Amino acid sequence: MWNTKTLWFEIAVVMSIFAFGSILFGHFEDHKPKWQRVLKVILVSAIFVALAATVGRIWAFGFLSLPLLGAVVAHLWWLPKHGINGWTAEPKDKYYTLIKAKK
Numbered sequence: 001m002w003n004t005k006t007l008w009f010e011i012a013v014v015m016s017i018f019a020f021g022s023i024l025f026g027h028f029e030d031h032k033p034k035w036q037r038v039l040k041v042i043l044v045s046a047i048f049v050a051l052a053a054t055v056g057r058i059w060a061f062g063f064l065s066l067p068l069l070g071a072v073v074a075h076l077w078w079l080p081k082h083g084i085n086g087w088t089a090e091p092k093d094k095y096y097t098l099i100k101a102k103k
Helices: 007-029 034-054 057-081 092-098
Strands: none
Touching: 007 034, 007 057, 034 057
């Protein structure tokens, strides 16, 4: 009945990550236009599926883990270095200034 050896499994994994990410961390992306957030989902999904289809699932999941590594570095080192709480992104004005976002 269940078969995880299809590209649909990869799509389900990526979409699940985006769903949970939007629910838990979406408020940090409020400053970005909706079209950018939608484009991000489409591009990441397309790249992930293309990698899984061509070079294999392990490489695709390796690609997916790169943003996780970047997030760890940003939240544990880069944000605190600039006086911003890495967990809550407070103070918000410093956070928005740092990422050059429009409120």
